[in-house]
Amino acid sequence: MKIVVCVKFAPDSTAPRKFSSDDTVDRVSVDGILSELDENAVEEALKIRESAASDAEVVVLTMGPEQARTAITKTLQMGADAGVHVVDDAIHGSDSIASSRVLAAALERTGFDLAVCGMASTDGGMSVVPAMLAERLGVPQLTMASEVKVDGTAVTIRRDGEVATETVEATMPLVLSVTDAANEPRYPSFKGIMAAKKKPVEELTLGDLGVDAGEVGSAAAWTTVESIEERPARTAGTIVTDDGTGADQLVAFLAERKFV
Amino acid sequence: MAEILVLVDHADGEVRKTTGEMLTLARRLGSPAAVFVGSQIDTAREALKKYGAEKVYVLDSSDLTDYLVAPKAEALARLMEQHDVGAVLVPASAEGKEIAGRLAVRTGSGVITDAVDVESGDAGPVTTQAVFAGAFTVRARVTHGTPVIAVKPNAVTPEAVDGAATEEQVTVEVSEVAKAAKVVDTQPRQSSGRPDLSEASVVVSGGRGTAGDFAPIEALADVLGGAVGASRAAVDSGWYPHAYQVGQTGKTVSPQLYLAAGISGAIQHRAGMQTSKTIVAVNKDPEAPIFELVDFGVVGDLHKVLPAVTEQVKARRG
Ligand SMILES: Cc1cc2nc3c(=O)[nH]c(=O)nc-3n(C[C@H](O)[C@H](O)[C@H](O)COP(=O)(O)OP(=O)(O)OC[C@H]3O[C@@H](n4cnc5c(N)ncnc54)[C@H](O)[C@@H]3O)c2cc1C
Ligand SMILES: Nc1ncnc2c1ncn2[C@@H]1O[C@H](COP(=O)(O)O)[C@@H](O)[C@H]1O
Numbered sequence: 001m002k003i004v005v006c007v008k009f010a011p012d013s014t015a016p017r018k019f020s021s022d023d024t025v026d027r028v029s030v031d032g033i034l035s036e037l038d039e040n041a042v043e044e045a046l047k048i049r050e051s052a053a054s055d056a057e058v059v060v061l062t063m064g065p066e067q068a069r070t071a072i073t074k075t076l077q078m079g080a081d082a083g084v085h086v087v088d089d090a091i092h093g094s095d096s097i098a099s100s101r102v103l104a105a106a107l108e109r110t111g112f113d114l115a116v117c118g119m120a121s122t123d124g125g126m127s128v129v130p131a132m133l134a135e136r137l138g139v140p141q142l143t144m145a146s147e148v149k150v151d152g153t154a155v156t157i158r159r160d161g162e163v164a165t166e167t168v169e170a171t172m173p174l175v176l177s178v179t180d181a182a183n184e185p186r187y188p189s190f191k192g193i194m195a196a197k198k199k200p201v202e203e204l205t206l207g208d209l210g211v212d213a214g215e216v217g218s219a220a221a222w223t224t225v226e227s228i229e230e231r232p233a234r235t236a237g238t239i240v241t242d243d244g245t246g247a248d249q250l251v252a253f254l255a256e257r258k259f260v
Numbered sequence: 261m262a263e264i265l266v267l268v269d270h271a272d273g274e275v276r277k278t279t280g281e282m283l284t285l286a287r288r289l290g291s292p293a294a295v296f297v298g299s300q301i302d303t304a305r306e307a308l309k310k311y312g313a314e315k316v317y318v319l320d321s322s323d324l325t326d327y328l329v330a331p332k333a334e335a336l337a338r339l340m341e342q343h344d345v346g347a348v349l350v351p352a353s354a355e356g357k358e359i360a361g362r363l364a365v366r367t368g369s370g371v372i373t374d375a376v377d378v379e380s381g382d383a384g385p386v387t388t389q390a391v392f393a394g395a396f397t398v399r400a401r402v403t404h405g406t407p408v409i410a411v412k413p414n415a416v417t418p419e420a421v422d423g424a425a426t427e428e429q430v431t432v433e434v435s436e437v438a439k440a441a442k443v444v445d446t447q448p449r450q451s452s453g454r455p456d457l458s459e460a461s462v463v464v465s466g467g468r469g470t471a472g473d474f475a476p477i478e479a480l481a482d483v484l485g486g487a488v489g490a491s492r493a494a495v496d497s498g499w500y501p502h503a504y505q506v507g508q509t510g511k512t513v514s515p516q517l518y519l520a521a522g523i524s525g526a527i528q529h530r531a532g533m534q535t536s537k538t539i540v541a542v543n544k545d546p547e548a549p550i551f552e553l554v555d556f557g558v559v560g561d562l563h564k565v566l567p568a569v570t571e572q573v574k575a576r577r578g
Contacts, residue, residue, distance in 0.1 A: 013508075014527055017392045037509070096371065097364060119509065123392075126373045127354060128361030131329060135362040140440035141328060144354045146502070156444075159328075160502060162353045163271040167445035168328050174440075180492075180509045181502055222370030222404035226386060229397045234539070234553050241546070242560025247568030250540065251576070253556040257538055259462065259484060259517050260573045 001056040001172075003045045004084075004112040006103055006133075007038035007075060009068030010123040017123070022218065023225040024093045025123050027065055034071035038118035039185035042075045044178045045116045046186070048150050057081050059110060063091060063102050069201070076196035077188030083201035084110060090206055093218030096124065100132035102216060105209040107137060113153070117177040119144055130177040140170035143177040262346030263293040263315065265339060267332070267359065268308065269351040271448070273300025275307035277459050280418030282349045282411050283311040285378045289385050290346040292423065293317060295339065297324050297332060301427070309425035311418055316427045323434040329355060330438035333362035338432050340367055345406055347385050349378070352410035360410045369405025376412050376535075385409065393508070393531035413458040414514050449503060455487045457504060461516045462486030463536070465506055467529075468493040469522015469543065469562055474500055476566035477521060483573045489513065489533075491523045507532035521562040525550025542566065 011017045011030040020026045042060065049056040060075040062068050063086040072083035086106050094102070107115050115137075117130040127144075134141035142148075145157035153172040158165060160181075188196070206213055214220060240249050254260045264286035269276040279294070286292035294313040296304055299320045308316050317339060324331045336348060336359065348363065350356040357373045364371035377388035385407050389398045402408070457463065462484045466477035468491065481488045490500035492507060506513055508528040518536035523529060525541070525548055533539070534553065541550040546559045558565055 013393065017395070019396070096361065100361075100365065122508070125391075125508075126361070126371075127357050128364075128371065128373060131358035131361040132365050134330070135333070135365045138437050141330065141358070142441055143328070143358060159354075161355060162269075162351075163276075163449055165447045165449070166328075166443050168441050169444050170441040181495075222364075222368075222402060223372055224401055224403050226399040226401055228399075231390075231395055231397055234555075236552075237539075237555040237557060239546070239551055239554065239557040239559065242558050242565055246542075246558040246560045246565050247572060250542070250556065250558050250565065250569050251572045253540070254484075254517075254569075254573070255576070257517070257555075259538075260576055 001052055001054065001113045002111055003048060003056060003058045003114045003116060004107055004110055005041050005045045005058060005060045005075065005080065005116045006129070007041065007060055007062050007071055007118070008035040008121045009062060009064040009071040010035040010121055013122045019228055022093065023228060024218065027067070032067050032070065034074045035118060035122045037120055037122060037180055040178050040180050040182055041116045041118045042078050042080060043183045043185040044148055045114070046079045047183065048114065051150070059084060061103065061106055061110065062086070063099060063106070072201055073196060074188070076199045077192045078186055079192055082199055084204060085201055086204045086209065088206045090213035090217050093221060094216045095221040095223055096126050096128050096132060097222055098216040098220055100129050100136060102206070102209065102211055103129065104133050104136040105211050106204065107133065109209060113172040115175045117175065119177055119179040130175050134175040137175070140174040142168055142170050142174055145176060145178045146181040148176065148178060148182060262290040262344050264290040264346050265336060265348045266292055266294050266313070267336065267350040267356065268294050268296045268304060269353070269356070270298065270304055273298065273303030275304050277418065278351045278411070278413050279307065280311040281413070281416050282351070283313055284416050284419045285411060286349055287312050287421070288378065288380050291315070295319065295336065297335065305425065309423050310420050312421040312423040314424045314426065316425050317430045318427055319430050319432060321432065323439065324432065326443055327439045328441040328443060329358045330362060330441070331434040333359050333366060334434055334438050335432040336363050337366045339430065340406060347407040347409060350410050352412045357410045360408045364408045367405055369408050370402035371408040372400055372402060373410040374412050375409050376415050378409060378411065378415070390535060393527050394534035412512065452488070454481060455485070457487045457489060458511050458513060460487035460513070463489045463506070463513050463515045463517070464519045464521065465489030465491065465523060466494055466500070466521050467491035467523030468497070470494060470499065472497065472499045476563060476570070479570045480519070480566050483570050483577070484517070486517070491529050520550050521566055523550055524548045525553060
């Protein structure tokens with residue numbers, strides 16, 4: 001079985017994030033990391049490999065700048081077998097439509113039984129790429145899984161929706177995405193960190209994938225930003241220490257704001 | 261006037277508040293046309309008319325509801341081919357966004373998700389989004405194809421304007437490939453009896469500081485007529501169901517009042533509550549980052565402060 005995990009290199013969400021002068025997400029001056037929610041995708045893939053009856057391989061695929069290599073390295077340390085890095089200057093500024101175009105081409109090239117994604121990237125956070133991949137590849141989508149069961153080529157997921165919890169089934173090859181409730185990502189072990197150094201990472205350009213540079217990047221984006229504004233910081237409020245009158249003061253505040 | 265398709269958000273025909281909101285936004289852009297997928301149009305009809313749907317496309321087929329996402333995207337694509345459609349609005353739920361994504365690829369259209377506002381502009385609809393955990397406000401526009409926009413709850417106050425609500429039954433052939441992910445079981449969410457989290461005007465949330473006891477959180481929510489929320493730490497500990505999680509991987513709420521008790525205020529939690537109008541926190545650690553956001557904060561033990569507040573509010577109500 002071949003499991004390809006799509007992971008994104010995203011600005012660290014605990015650091016101050018910003019935009020570049022061309023209104024794209026600044027991926028260079030802000031420290032980037034493996035998008036945290038994609039750790040859940042990697043973990044699920046590793047679990048599936050570990051419990052597979054026959055040989056299974058986990059390949060990690062990312063599309064992003066040179067620095068995105070660090071995201072692949074982290075997944076190799078966690079236990080993935082190999083990496084594929086699509087890197088091409090023309091990709092800068094791609095929207096989700098173009099990203100899914102490139103990733104779908106890469107998935108077709110590598111081949112896959114399971115393409116595993118995270119529930120959302122921590123920067124763009126649209127949660128659309130997995131569905132777009134399924135649409136482009138013409139395979140089933142089992143997305144936003146909070147629980148995954150694999151039995152041969154049959155996959156069953158639990159999907160906690162807005163109004164109901166659903167059980168959904170499909171047969172490989174397919175696109176799977178998992179939420180952060182699906183599992184607890186492992187930390188790289190010392191052995192894992194050492195082993196990662198010897199694992200192969202293939203670099204691909206758009207040319208290798210047969211994708212025309214004109215189909216991707218800022219110029220080909222089907223959406224445009226009109227304006228970006230930083231939200232004004234909230235003005236400091238009143239903070240009291242409870243000396244027995246904390247509740248009284250809080251109720252007085254709620255009353256003043258007409259909540260009681 | 262071009263039609264603005266609105267994918268109706270409903271549970272067994274009970275139209276959710278987001279539908280009224282989307283129809284209200286659609287009216288700014290063109291002629292609102294509701295797309296109802298399911299067999300319970302009899303339950304939904306009045307609400308769609310009330311919020312101004314001029315047309316109602318009824319798609320009643322198990323082919324559309326028995327499989328995940330793909331059939332609904334196909335159906336909307338078919339409607340876009342058959343009618344003069346100016347934009348498509350869908351709810352920004354997981355399903356709505358996935359439908360939007362597939363539809364955009366299928367129809368060669370740009371897609372914008374998580375819009376908190378949509379206005380009409382010279383070059384098409386202009387959306388507003390909150391990004392990077394609410395730190396920035398971005399206004400954007402679709403430049404290719406027919407704008408496909410996923411709209412967040414509470415984007416606008418639904419306006420009641422009587423629409424013609426002319427009904428049209430639509431039959432859509434769903435392709436075999438779209439019927440590949442089969443929904444084999446559906447368990448409707450149990451109602452908590454409290455207001456819906458994403459629609460409530462008051463939310464009281466508990467975190468790790470509750471130590472697993474949500475009774476004081478629920479009691480305060482109830483006297484304030486609010487919904488209950490939880491941090492991921494509380495959800496991960498199994499103290500409260502995931503459906504109530506507020507934050508990056510939970511719900512985004514923007515109530516009039518958000519009260520966080522025993523929650524430190526991590527960036528991922530803030531992402532879901534930062535735009536609340538009034539923020540209050542009770543936390544025993546004066547250094548907790550949540551205090552950077554508050555209008556009013558109490559440094560203290562929630563197990564003492566919350567019950568006392570609940571009692572006093574009850575007493576005031578008499
Ligand atoms: C990718 C990703 C996504 C995430 N998504 C979310 C999300 O959607 N929502 C979310 O909430 N988190 C999310 N998190 C987790 C987030 O980073 C924090 O770990 C989490 O919000 C912490 O929850 P907490 O504030 O309840 O717990 P803690 O950070 O442990 O804080 C508990 C607080 O309670 C206070 N306290 C303890 N006892 C009392 C008492 N008796 N009275 C008063 N105060 C007391 C403590 O002083 C402390 O400040 C995410 C993390 C990641 C990596
Ligand atoms: N540039 C990328 N490279 C690899 N995978 C990606 C990329 N962008 C998105 N993904 C995958 O798609 C998921 C959802 O992303 P998004 O739709 O951007 O929220 C992520 O969790 C990844 O698994």
